[in-house]
Amino acid sequence: xxxxxxxxxxxxxxxxxxxxxxxxxxxxxxxxxxxxxxxxxxxxxxxxxxxxxxxxxxxxxxxxxxxxxxxxxxxxxxxxxxxxxxxxxxxxxxxxxxxxxxxxxxxxxxxxxxxxxxxxxxxxxxxxxxxxxxxxxxxxxxxxxxxxxxxxxxxxxxxxxxxxxxxxxxxxxxxxxxxxxxxxxxxxxx
Amino acid sequence: xxxxxxxxxxxxxxxxxxxxxxxxxxxxxxxxxxxxxxxxxxxxxxxxxxxxxxxxxxxxxxxxxxxxxxxxxxxxxxxxxxxxxxxxxxxxxxxxxxxxxxxxxxxxxxxxxxxxxxxxxxxxxxxxxxxxxxxxxxxxxxxxxxxxxxxxxxxxxxxxxxxxxxxxxxxxxxxxxxxxxxxxxxxxxxxxxxxxxxxxxxxxxxxxxxxxxxxxxxxxxxxxxxxxxxxxxxxxxxxxxxxxxxxxxxxxxxxxxxxxxxxxxxxxxxxxxxxxxxxxxxxxxxxxxxxxxxxxxxxxxxxxxxxxxxxxxxxxxxxxxxxxxxxxxxxxxxxxxxxxxxxxxxxxxxxxxxxxxxxxxxxxxxxxxxxxxxxxxxxxxxxxxxxxxxxxxxxxxxxxxxxxxxxxxxxxxxxxxxxxxxxxxxxxxxxxxxxxxxxxxxxxxxxxxxxxxxxxxxxxxxxxxxxxxxxxxxxxxxxxxxxxxxxxxxxxxxxxxxxxxxxxxxxxxxxxxxxxxxxxxxxxxxxxxxxxxxxxxxxxxxxxxxxxxxxxxxxxxxxxxxxxxxxxxxxxxxxxx
Numbered sequence: 001x002x003x004x005x006x007x008x009x010x011x012x013x014x015x016x017x018x019x020x021x022x023x024x025x026x027x028x029x030x031x032x033x034x035x036x037x038x039x040x041x042x043x044x045x046x047x048x049x050x051x052x053x054x055x056x057x058x059x060x061x062x063x064x065x066x067x068x069x070x071x072x073x074x075x076x077x078x079x080x081x082x083x084x085x086x087x088x089x090x091x092x093x094x095x096x097x098x099x100x101x102x103x104x105x106x107x108x109x110x111x112x113x114x115x116x117x118x119x120x121x122x123x124x125x126x127x128x129x130x131x132x133x134x135x136x137x138x139x140x141x142x143x144x145x146x147x148x149x150x151x152x153x154x155x156x157x158x159x160x161x162x163x164x165x166x167x168x169x170x171x172x173x174x175x176x177x178x179x180x181x182x183x184x185x186x187x188x189x190x
Numbered sequence: 191x192x193x194x195x196x197x198x199x200x201x202x203x204x205x206x207x208x209x210x211x212x213x214x215x216x217x218x219x220x221x222x223x224x225x226x227x228x229x230x231x232x233x234x235x236x237x238x239x240x241x242x243x244x245x246x247x248x249x250x251x252x253x254x255x256x257x258x259x260x261x262x263x264x265x266x267x268x269x270x271x272x273x274x275x276x277x278x279x280x281x282x283x284x285x286x287x288x289x290x291x292x293x294x295x296x297x298x299x300x301x302x303x304x305x306x307x308x309x310x311x312x313x314x315x316x317x318x319x320x321x322x323x324x325x326x327x328x329x330x331x332x333x334x335x336x337x338x339x340x341x342x343x344x345x346x347x348x349x350x351x352x353x354x355x356x357x358x359x360x361x362x363x364x365x366x367x368x369x370x371x372x373x374x375x376x377x378x379x380x381x382x383x384x385x386x387x388x389x390x391x392x393x394x395x396x397x398x399x400x401x402x403x404x405x406x407x408x409x410x411x412x413x414x415x416x417x418x419x420x421x422x423x424x425x426x427x428x429x430x431x432x433x434x435x436x437x438x439x440x441x442x443x444x445x446x447x448x449x450x451x452x453x454x455x456x457x458x459x460x461x462x463x464x465x466x467x468x469x470x471x472x473x474x475x476x477x478x479x480x481x482x483x484x485x486x487x488x489x490x491x492x493x494x495x496x497x498x499x500x501x502x503x504x505x506x507x508x509x510x511x512x513x514x515x516x517x518x519x520x521x522x523x524x525x526x527x528x529x530x531x532x533x534x535x536x537x538x539x540x541x542x543x544x545x546x547x548x549x550x551x552x553x554x555x556x557x558x559x560x561x562x563x564x565x566x567x568x569x570x571x572x573x574x575x576x577x578x579x580x581x582x583x584x585x586x587x588x589x590x591x592x593x594x595x596x597x598x599x600x601x602x603x604x605x606x607x608x609x610x611x612x613x614x615x616x617x618x619x620x621x622x623x624x625x626x627x628x629x630x631x632x633x634x635x636x637x638x639x640x641x642x643x644x645x646x647x648x649x650x651x652x653x654x655x656x657x658x659x660x661x662x663x664x665x666x667x668x669x670x671x672x673x674x675x676x677x678x679x680x681x682x683x684x685x686x687x688x689x690x691x692x693x694x695x696x697x698x699x700x701x702x703x704x705x706x707x708x709x710x711x712x713x714x715x716x717x718x719x720x721x722x723x724x725x726x727x728x729x730x731x732x733x734x735x736x737x738x739x740x741x742x743x744x745x746x747x748x749x750x751x752x753x754x755x756x757x758x759x760x761x762x763x764x765x766x767x
Binding site: 034036061083101104107110120122 | 194196219220222223300301324353356357358359360428431432434435499501502503514515516517518519520521522523524525526527528529530531556559562563564635637726729732733734736737738746748749
């Protein structure tokens with residue numbers, strides 16, 4: 001069996017680092033493929049990383065109706081990508097809002113009640129304030145590692161030590177303490 | 191023990207293991223990480239450099255190969271257009287040390303200005319081309335390419351696509367092969383392509399293609415997977431993975447790793463065993479056309495598109511008539527296009543250009559985002575360097591009518607790549623054109639590579655830096671000035687003055703990229719709600735850190751880097767440090 005996870009967010013939020021941590025954990029037991037977006041979208045655009053794992057993975061890409069789990073780094077992105085979940089799929093989102101340029105210029109409105117509307121669609125949603133937790137850990141940039149903490153708790157197939165080692169292996173040494181705290185705070189949120 | 195690697199990282203590992211000793215490249219998504227990763231190995235073993243452009247990179251690899259070293263160059267698809275000149279003749283000279291060119295296509299145009307299919311180049315230049323489908327194959331094919339290159343005396347192209355380059359999968363590592371530098375002997379008949387020699391070499395090139403076609407019939411790079419199915423699929427690269435995902439064991443596969451030249455008997459034999467044969471290939475109908483040419487009936491582009499990426503669902507839809515079900519968010523979700531970053535030093539220039547209503551000839555880089563609303567400042571973007579030469583042509587075409595109201599904008603790295611030749615043309619063939627070099631001291635869009643204008647080489651060591659002011663003077667531009675793009679009134683004054691001069695001019699807008707680690711940021715600015723009239727003047731600079739609320743504008747303190755541009759826009763002094 002192959003499982004499909006997506007990390008979605010805004011370019012610059014650190015989805016690539018989070019996918020490295022997740023890949024590091026999954027690789028201990030599974031065949032893994034991770035597909036990333038580099039280049040132009042990283043400049044504040046909507047970004048997505050696909051992670052697929054199982055006995056044998058072929059395609060590195062996930063399409064609409066195929067994901068088991070989506071971890072969204074920003075609320076509007078949760079709405080944008082929710083159609084990628086299959087029936088019974090699960091969504092974890094950061095409640096942080098980052099306005100896209102059409103909202104900044106007033107050409108579009110940031111939708112209200114996103115969490116309720118996602119739940120009304122029958123999706124299992126976990127919403128957390130990862131930004132506050134990251135700031136508490138010492139840096140707003142640690143949102144990505146807070147969310148990996150949340151994921152590690154909800155996705156209990158892997159030992160905590162394995163996750164901790166993965167954080168250590170993927171995060172630059174000088175910000176390791178902040179990220180260790182961020183990971184713990186993420187685990188405490190759910 | 192295997193490691194998760196990006197396809198690009200696995201190519202770099204392959205270079206290391208194949209005993210390659212010279213790497214030269216110009217960055218370009220999705221190829222950039224090959225050279226970045228290769229530069230992490232010791233330069234004593236695997237020397238790497240950023241070249242000014244892809245032509246120089248390719249010629250450097252050609253020279254290193256003639257010298258007897260295994261050599262490599264990498265580029266994105268459009269980079270191969272720039273490097274096509276050396277490629278076509280290196281096909282004739284052949285190699286001494288093995289030579290590989292990696293070219294990364296971008297189906298779906300994630301970060302590109304067109305969707306060209308580089309497989310045409312292998313056919314046109316008559317060189318072998320390999321196409322891996324995952325990271326392990328990226329490494330294995332890289333190593334295999336050097337064996338082919340030296341055995342058949344030819345440069346080889348490794349064709350990648352975004353999903354192969356930027357996907358991670360497991361790769362097993364081996365030691366570096368002990369490849370000795372080959373002897374260099376002067377050989378005029380082989381290496382001097384004057385007509386008399388080239389005529390003889392062309393005969394050899396055609397014979398080489400014949401031999402490589404024979405090799406393609408039973409080489410380990412091409413393989414069949416038999417499941418006893420009625421459906422046969424001929425495919426290569428990432429499409430193999432999509433086909434396996436979609437069809438599993440319900441189809442048989444002919445997976446082609448050597449995609450130029452293509453086999454004949456292998457394809458005929460495979461097709462003869464199947465009721466229906468599909469060719470699954472993104473972009474152009476290269477394999478399909480070959481099949482038809484050799485008399486094999488296949489289903490190809492009449493069912494599959496020439497546009498974009500395929501993925502598993504399009505294959506399921508076409509062959510199995512199956513669709514995945516999903517639920518959309520119940521209302522429209524505002525789009526989130528990429529934008530110039532908060533604090534980007536290009537923003538001020540584009541704001542002023544838009545304000546003055548100037549016609550802007552644009553170029554390739556982060557600053558192409560100056561075309562997006564609300565700045566909407568760019569009129570044209572074609573290819574690397576075209577801003578400057580295009581502006582000259584625009585001004586010649588309109589007989590000078592636009593000379594006082596049009597500019598070219600180009601980044602420092604792009605200017606070095608192929609902008610300087612256009613500037614020489616402006617000076618030499620005299621158009622009263624104004625060129626703005628957006629010098630942010632880095633190659634930005636591809637993720638911060640050093641370049642010949644910023645004084646550092648690929649290893650971050652000090653290097654000669656092109657003096658842009660002196661260079662502009664040296665090619666014949668007398669009016670050259672440097673401005674700080676974050677000082678809006680200075681930008682406006684400089685642009686107006688240079689446009690009004692009866693001579694060509696160069697304005698260098700110099701401030702380093704806000705994302706560089708060496709750039710110290712100021713604390714986030716704040717809005718004083720008592721002073722803010724909610725007039726939204728500040729919103730006209732299109733900064734992602736600004737957001738308007740019901741009563742006043744707010745600044746996102748996690749994004750703001752304190753550049754102060756918005757405070758220059760405010761007439762009510764409502765924006766404070």
